[in-house]
Amino acid sequence: MDSGFLQPGETLEDDYDTLAPLLPEELIGIMDQLLCHEMAWHTGYPLSQTLFTSTYIDRLLWPGPKTIPQAQFYRGDITDDKKPGTLLDVLRAYCLALIKSCDYVIAKITARDYFEEEDFCTHTYNRVLLVQTPIDVFLRELDASVEMIEDPDVGIEDALRSAIITRLQFRKAFLCALDPECPLELLSNFWPPVTLKIDEMNRTHELGKTVPGSFSTKLQRRLASTVPPRPIVEVDFKDALQNLRQICTACEEATRFKDLPTDPLEYQSFLWTFASRQPAPLPYSRSYLSNILFDPYILNTPISLPLEDVKSFVFHESSVLDPSNWTLSPPRNPLMPKPPKLQFALLIDEFVDRVGQPYLDLWVALGQNRCRLRRMLTHVITAWDILQQDAAFVDAGIVTAAQQLNISEEVMPSPLLTWTYNKKLWMIEKIIILGFEQDIYLPDEYAGMYHFLSLIAGRRKGTLETCINHLSDRCLQFIDSEFHQTTGISAFAKALHGFYTIAYYLRLLPCPNRPFSTEKLRYELRMKPFLSLQPPEVPPFEEFEAVLQPYGSYSEPKPALYEDLKNSESKLWVDIDDSLQAAKDAFAKAKKYGAVKSKAGGVEQAWNKEVQGVLASCVALGVAVAGLKSAVQSIEPGGKAGIKMELPEAGNGKRYVEGWVVGKVAKE
Amino acid sequence: MNNEEATVYLSQFIGQPLRIHTDDGRVFGGQMKCTDKDRNIILALTYEYRAPSSDVIRKAVKESGNPSAPVNWNSRYVGLVVVPGAHVKKIEFEESTMSGQPSGVVV
Numbered sequence: 001m002d003s004g005f006l007q008p009g010e011t012l013e014d015d016y017d018t019l020a021p022l023l024p025e026e027l028i029g030i031m032d033q034l035l036c037h038e039m040a041w042h043t044g045y046p047l048s049q050t051l052f053t054s055t056y057i058d059r060l061l062w063p064g065p066k067t068i069p070q071a072q073f074y075r076g077d078i079t080d081d082k083k084p085g086t087l088l089d090v091l092r093a094y095c096l097a098l099i100k101s102c103d104y105v106i107a108k109i110t111a112r113d114y115f116e117e118e119d120f121c122t123h124t125y126n127r128v129l130l131v132q133t134p135i136d137v138f139l140r141e142l143d144a145s146v147e148m149i150e151d152p153d154v155g156i157e158d159a160l161r162s163a164i165i166t167r168l169q170f171r172k173a174f175l176c177a178l179d180p181e182c183p184l185e186l187l188s189n190f191w192p193p194v195t196l197k198i199d200e201m202n203r204t205h206e207l208g209k210t211v212p213g214s215f216s217t218k219l220q221r222r223l224a225s226t227v228p229p230r231p232i233v234e235v236d237f238k239d240a241l242q243n244l245r246q247i248c249t250a251c252e253e254a255t256r257f258k259d260l261p262t263d264p265l266e267y268q269s270f271l272w273t274f275a276s277r278q279p280a281p282l283p284y285s286r287s288y289l290s291n292i293l294f295d296p297y298i299l300n301t302p303i304s305l306p307l308e309d310v311k312s313f314v315f316h317e318s319s320v321l322d323p324s325n326w327t328l329s330p331p332r333n334p335l336m337p338k339p340p341k342l343q344f345a346l347l348i349d350e351f352v353d354r355v356g357q358p359y360l361d362l363w364v365a366l367g368q369n370r371c372r373l374r375r376m377l378t379h380v381i382t383a384w385d386i387l388q389q390d391a392a393f394v395d396a397g398i399v400t401a402a403q404q405l406n407i408s409e410e411v412m413p414s415p416l417l418t419w420t421y422n423k424k425l426w427m428i429e430k431i432i433i434l435g436f437e438q439d440i441y442l443p444d445e446y447a448g449m450y451h452f453l454s455l456i457a458g459r460r461k462g463t464l465e466t467c468i469n470h471l472s473d474r475c476l477q478f479i480d481s482e483f484h485q486t487t488g489i490s491a492f493a494k495a496l497h498g499f500y501t502i503a504y505y506l507r508l509l510p511c512p513n514r515p516f517s518t519e520k521l522r523y524e525l526r527m528k529p530f531l532s533l534q535p536p537e538v539p540p541f542e543e544f545e546a547v548l549q550p551y552g553s554y555s556e557p558k559p560a561l562y563e564d565l566k567n568s569e570s571k572l573w574v575d576i577d578d579s580l581q582a583a584k585d586a587f588a589k590a591k592k593y594g595a596v597k598s599k600a601g602g603v604e605q606a607w608n609k610e611v612q613g614v615l616a617s618c619v620a621l622g623v624a625v626a627g628l629k630s631a632v633q634s635i636e637p638g639g640k641a642g643i644k645m646e647l648p649e650a651g652n653g654k655r656y657v658e659g660w661v662v663g664k665v666a667k668e
Numbered sequence: 669m670n671n672e673e674a675t676v677y678l679s680q681f682i683g684q685p686l687r688i689h690t691d692d693g694r695v696f697g698g699q700m701k702c703t704d705k706d707r708n709i710i711l712a713l714t715y716e717y718r719a720p721s722s723d724v725i726r727k728a729v730k731e732s733g734n735p736s737a738p739v740n741w742n743s744r745y746v747g748l749v750v751v752p753g754a755h756v757k758k759i760e761f762e763e764s765t766m767s768g769q770p771s772g773v774v775v
Contacts, residue, residue, distance in 0.1 A: 003746075
């Protein structure tokens with residue numbers, strides 16, 4: 001049935017009287033209830049099931065007021081004896097500020113660079129949330145309310161009085177923090193006062209008395225919606241405060257963004273770390289960070305940000321990027337060849353123009369929730385793939401110009417292509433690691449996916465190596481740190497690949513029955529995002545299968561498997577041990593460089609934790625491998641090892657790093 | 669009316685403001701987009717109007733003391749809607765929005 005159809009005997013109007021006098025306890029109860037609804041909305045429920053179920057809010061917004069004095073709990077003229085009392089006036093001020101907060105939240109979330117936020121509902125059902133009214137009107141109303149309440153003549157208990165004042169002050173602080181016009185350099189001042197009030201509200205929540213009658217699902221029938229009324233979302237006050245606190249801390253963290261050094265790689269580390277925050281940032285906090293990132297103050301830097309990124313990998317102190325190149329004018333006669341230095345400038349400008357969009361796409365993706373980030377990255381890499389082909393053309397121009405200047409030595413072969421390729425490989429690495437983090441892969445795919453990760457990281461290691469070879473020693477630190485991290489990832493993934501291959505041969509991993517698919521089709525599906533890439537990243541299935549099944553099929557392995565398993569000096573075990581050792585060394589070296597030199601200085605703590613976690617994962621794998629090794633000492637072909645594998649679950653702190661799944665070996 | 673005539677007749681209302689009364693007492697006003705043989709009608713930019721309930725009227729009369737006190741109809745914007753043919757009681761075509769007087773083309 002449609003949303004406006006009434007059951008026989010059902011009334012459209014709710015009979016709650018918004019002008020009936022309130023008790024102070026009830027005022028507190030309603031304010032807290034509204035806060036719960038606001039937070040429920042922040043976590044993704046529509047306004048229709050949350051704030052718009054409040055009769056008070058409905059009266060203020062409908063019929064749409066033309067001015068703020070018109071926005072009352074009544075419309076038109078009423079006799080003085082019916083005019084709302086002080087407490088209702090206070091509630092009105094609170095509600096108005098609350099409505100404006102919602103308006104600001106929607107404004108911020110919709111101001112972002114892509115078309116929708118999947119975790120948030122911006123629909124206002126044809127209600128206008130006081131869009132035109134500036135913030136000071138609301139602040140004035142709140143201040144006036146505080147004064148009214150402070151008046152001793154009002155005659156309410158002190159505890160209740162201060163609880164009400166706290167809520168008004170909270171609303172004021174929160175509204176100021178949400179103001180989208182807030183100047184960038186002052187942002188961080190706004191969140192601490194909000195956080196302060198949260199605890200006070202928590203302490204005084206008990207004083208309130210709920211007024212369930214002031215909320216009604218019936219109000220949904222009057223919204224511009226074709227959905228019949230749905231139940232009101234009930235959120236516990238504790239949970240609501242938890243969400244509020246989460247918004248405050250995440251936003252406060254986001255404000256640190258503006259203090260980062262002007263370096264796109266620092267930005268990238270920050271965005272990545274922010275997206276990995278636990279608990280995951282709510283949509284508002286993510287938009288908040290994106291709005292800081294896309295602020296003209298951040299983006300309009302003297303040197304283009306992508307170019308700065310290029311500079312960190314290639315062209316370090318190279319004459320290709322010499323600022324004087326940009327000061328040359330082209331020859332008057334257009335038929336005359338341009339000076340090579342000017343050609344550098346023109347080529348680089350062309351590339352910077354070209355790289356802008358894919359670069360922004362990457363940043364936009366980094367501002368999404370984790371699941372969407374993984375999905376969006378798979379699209380972003382295709383754009384980078386095309387960019388890589390374009391980079392090759394610009395590179396050809398640069399090489400020719402360098403030859404004319406006789407500085408071919410100084411310019412590495414295909415610098416821009418190398419940079420683009422390296423960046424693309426970085427994204428593929430992240431996609432695979434995110435897949436592990438989000439439990440996309442089933443345990444029987446672990447070996448294959450870690451093998452693929454190892455291949456990709458190995459390739460990136462290669463590109464970084466070419467960069468290092470063309471750099472002078474002084475600027476090596478960042479690239480070297482990056483190189484060691486990649487080496488570590490590649491080696492560790494290789495060790496895990498070996499570990500899970502053995503585990504699979506020993507049938508320690510669950511293997512679901514899949515009557516309708518084949519190994520090959522599943523492989524194609526898994527590799528789908530990467531199949532179109534050039535140069536091809538995905539090995540042909542036959543090659544892949546040969547690596548994953550070195551001893552023939554899992555169900556009937558060759559006898560050589562058992563001999564190799566028993567012999568701890570066999571290539572099977574030595575490979576794993578060597579890779580693990582290489583991974584440990586590489587991560588340790590990267591750790592020695594520290595976060596600042598690895599261009600993650602803004603998120604030093606998280607960076608250290610990550611490296612520490614990966615090192616701990618390496619140790620854990622060492623233990624697991626040793627356990628496996630000792631268990632198979634006397635294994636007979638087709639026999640059982642007498643052990644079982646425990647795989648740590650995602651998301652509850654059982655993994656040292658979410659993207660690295662290291663199984664535990666335990667006695668059966 | 670044969671099929672062709674009926675088509676011509678109905679086509680003239682496409683894009684025109686219609687008012688549809690349904691059997692539960694509501695009125696939908698919007699631009700007609702299309703219809704079918706079951707009299708289902710799609711309206712765009714639609715507002716839903718509902719007569720005030722008898723309680724509300726009684727209360728208004730009592731408060732003002734005037735037996736013909738004006739009481740507003742409730743309205744809300746519902747956008748693009750399908751009105752099921754089975755529930756259509758009356759269709760009015762609004763010839764001129766200026767006069768505001770519906771000229772009853774009643775089906």
